[in-house]
Amino acid sequence: MDFVRYKFFKWRYEAEFEQKILLALAFAVFTGLCAQIRLYLPWTPVPITMQTFAVFLSALVLGKYWGGISQTLYVSLGFAGIPWFAGFKGGLAILSGPTLGYLFGFIIAAFFVGHLVDRYIGARYFLTLLPILMFANFVIIYGLGLLWLKGMFPNLGIFELLMMGAIPFIPGDLTKILLASAIGRAIMPKVAYNGEVDVGRRYKLF
Numbered sequence: 001m002d003f004v005r006y007k008f009f010k011w012r013y014e015a016e017f018e019q020k021i022l023l024a025l026a027f028a029v030f031t032g033l034c035a036q037i038r039l040y041l042p043w044t045p046v047p048i049t050m051q052t053f054a055v056f057l058s059a060l061v062l063g064k065y066w067g068g069i070s071q072t073l074y075v076s077l078g079f080a081g082i083p084w085f086a087g088f089k090g091g092l093a094i095l096s097g098p099t100l101g102y103l104f105g106f107i108i109a110a111f112f113v114g115h116l117v118d119r120y121i122g123a124r125y126f127l128t129l130l131p132i133l134m135f136a137n138f139v140i141i142y143g144l145g146l147l148w149l150k151g152m153f154p155n156l157g158i159f160e161l162l163m164m165g166a167i168p169f170i171p172g173d174l175t176k177i178l179l180a181s182a183i184g185r186a187i188m189p190k191v192a193y194n195g196e197v198d199v200g201r202r203y204k205l206f
Contacts, residue, residue, distance in 0.1 A: 005187060031106075070110065075103045
């Protein structure tokens with residue numbers, strides 16, 4: 001299994017630019033599909049979706065640059081009109097909607113998680129992935145999402161703001177974080193490879 005993990009990640013680093021773009025587009029599409037798994041609550045305009053799972057998986061599979069690029073493609077192509085935001089929405093109208101902060105949070109979170117798991121082997125274990133993903137979710141994504149909501153609804157108190165943009169999503173997000181951490185632990189090699197340092201002789205790959 002270590003051999004398979006390492007071989008895939010070696011290929012991912014050495015893939016041609018066109019192949020990396022296709023992988024990034026594939027995860028952008030996956031994020032769009034996860035956005036359609038949604039639940040609307042009566043007191044908030046922000047739906048519960050599976051998007052954060054796709055964000056974390058893109059970072060774990062594609063790494064420090066291309067995970068973030070996949071989410072950049074998802075957001076920018078959605079702004080361009082592809083209807084793959086929650087509820088099959090798309091276009092520039094999203095720029096004035098309540099979810100804009102979360103969308104930008106997806107991009108930053110994917111770059112953040114991808115950077116850590118690529119740079120630090122210790123970040124690829126379940127018990128280290130958990131706090132990394134929790135920080136990305138509850139600080140980066142929630143933080144930007146709540147800041148945007150506060151700007152849209154300046155008269156909201158702190159409790160009302162949290163009820164609108166954070167508290168209802170915590171149980172589902174914890175489940176997605178646990179699942180993404182387990183998948184990351186299963187698929188990521190526990191050896192270093194960054195395209196420059198040759199450690200592949202351990203597995204006689206090159």
